[in-house]
Amino acid sequence: MDRAAWRSVWRRYVAGALLGTALLASAPLAALPEDLTELSLDDLMRIDVRSVSKRAEPLQEAAAAVTVLTAEDIRRSGARSLAEVLRLVPGLHVARTSGQTYAISARGFNSTSADKLEVLLDGRSVYTPFFSGVFWDVLDTFLPDVERIEVIRGPGATLWGANAVNGVINIVTRPADQTLGAELLAGGGFPRGNIAGARGGWKLGQDGHLRAYAQARDDDNGVTRDGGEGNEGLRQQQAGVRGDLSGGANRYSFGGDAYQADSDGETRFTNPSTGIDSVTRLRSDLSGANAHGLLERAMGPGASWRLAGYFDHSERKTPTAYIERRNTWDLNTEWRQQIGARHALIFGAGYRNSRDETAGPPQTLIFSPSSRTLQTYSAFVQDQIALAGGRGTLTVGSKFEHNDFTGAEIQPGMRLGWKLGDHAFTWAAVSRAVRTPNRLDSDIAIFCPPPVGLPGFCGAGETHRIGNPDLEAEDLLATEWGLNLWTARQTSMRLALFYNRYDDLRSAEPVPPIGEFANGLSGRSIGGEIVFDWKPTNRLRFEAFYSHLDLDIHTDPNSQDLGTPVQIEDGNPRHMAGLRWQVSPAPRWTFDGFVRHVGALPGDAVPAYTDVNLRLAWQLRPDLELALVGDNLLDDHHPEFGPPTRGRVEVERQGTLLLRWTPR
Amino acid sequence: MKARVRGALLAVIVLGIGCGNADAQDDxxxxxxxxxxxxxxxxxxxxxxxxxxxxRPYVMCVVDDEPFTQTLAQVVRDKTVSGHPVQVQDRAPGASLRDCHLAYLAPGPSMQATESALAGAAGAGIVTVHQADAAVPSGVIRFFLDQQRVRFEINTVAAQRENLHVSSRLMELAERVQVSTPP
Structure with a gap:
């Protein structure tokens, strides 16, 4: 096969692939920016210039519930942090629990320590084996450098492995050749919330590019129910670089970030046997640094190879509550091979080593052992098979993983996509995913500090283990079905339905005096998301979505935990809906908005709420944009998550003036 | 009141659809x-x-395609390339292209017309961009459509002859051909 032919095969089969790493390779374009020179050459080559709907096919023909937010979606949302941007994603429950912490989950099981999402930033997994979740308070980057955010609702474990149980969020920044020159971002918020950031981009030799950014922000802290001051929010400084080089068949990419933050927050602990809350207000010092590298090499006809690795260091010091230092390094490799016209094979292997150190008493949350190294070995294989002359695509694969808690885990999956003519596509999938135990599940203990201990829990100086080293992995068997319809011109509809069966969910058994984790729960969830997109002209776009979730969790015969099932069922909204628009009423003016409705969380007495965010932007000069953003405009303040303690932080109405300058 | 709101909404929608038709696909x-x-x-x-x-600016010349001149001018407005501004000029067919850094030939004219226009520009260090049905010895870059997507092909012989260095990033994405001037 000559080069042109294998390129075309590559594009047709691999770039259009369904899930997983395939999505990393293909960038479905949801909407085009006004200025097409903002796009990379690869993106330009993907635009279907003959369809007014301007959606690249891969998104319509992806056999999964996928949403892609483009750089333009991000900019026009007016959001100042990654977590806030995610509110735009249909079916994702994003709840702000204080000035800086979030509870984010897809298809249920949300909490501030939600543990069923895999989140990647430029290929670096940002969930921590500490609790299998993401510390959203320190996950950020210079937003104008983000190229796209891909969100998959439903399991992605076949490729991504344990933790990609209910969804995958993949954040991809632009290659350095797309961020040449300077860009400055400054925002002032009322009543609070400020941000300032800058990025510079340069050529690096003949075929390389480099960029560097620095950013500082302090976040809105919210208010309490009675309008009093919430906790103080977060102050964060962050800087990072990314470089991209190409030479012949090779492509290299490297980068890194460092951040430092301090925050005031509260730690809450509910005693499972007494149901009593204990709340402590705490100050945190958070810092971290990471570096990543990637080598990609075309290996001749229909084949390519990549090697990627990263190192991640993080420190979280919340004196009297817990102190954790963690070093993680990860190395993974992947081979793609086109075999004949029908098979696109991807396989790979990886190793991850994560070592932590935690502090013992007098911290309240302690771990036994206090320091532990967790190793994960993994391998995966996936074949994408073209059926019926390309009308159908069958994807079968599995991840094989070995972890230190439960040993070997196999996570197979099967997806079938089928074209129903030129304007319809349907898909179905069955997959297994597991959430493996983490440090918190296995090793956590409570130290009850003198002089009084934790009133209602334990006496001074006592230590009680809650973690259970014998926990099994939580197990999901997911069944999904989807239908995508679109017209040749302006509209599209995407429907995804799911039925998930969960077994061995973590329970908190009321073993006196405090409790112990076990695998005592199981249940099912049924639901779906439907998204309509209408783009009548280049200057007008609407998206509407509705998502439904019905959770039914019950206690297994061997379990006494009656509280957690209710907490799970009542801690996630049954209904969510949104309407988003992007309008350019006049040259150089844009007016964008997002109305969202989130159903009630009866378990935590969080009422349903409807709120609206608006953004009016004026392109003052070609290099200068001024935007006025209003967030949560319908309410003075409303709670989004968490038990109704008196100190529960509520999200406030907020105005922000944002300036974006790209000096030439 | 309700009726008025509905009326206004309808107007917006109708207006939108109207605009939609104006935004032709070619656009x-x-x-x-x-x-x-x-x-x-x-x-x-x-x-x-x-x-x-x-x-001094980079000069991009558009041969015989006034609407595209406008489009291009709008796209590059206020942009710079390595510190140089970018200028777009409209050229009549047959006019000299010697002062252009890049010359774009509208699709349409016969293969013969394209070939002669390109031959006239050869040797002046110009990135000529054409849209003939096949590679042309004197053309450096050729646009073509593949599955409704815009692709491009680089004639490495012509690029070399014009002393142009094409970065490997661009080379990687291009189809490459070697078509040399017939003796």
């Missing part, structure tokens, strides 16, 4: 091509004798 193809041309400027290095002096 997008033109914009994509214009964005590609701007990228070509970024990824090609001219020999020192041909590179613009400090403060």
């Amino acid at each position: 997008l193809e033109q914009k994509v091509k214009a964005a590609f041309l701007f990228n070509f400027l970024k990824f090609v290095t001219w020999p020192p004798a041909r590179a613009p002096e400090d403060g």
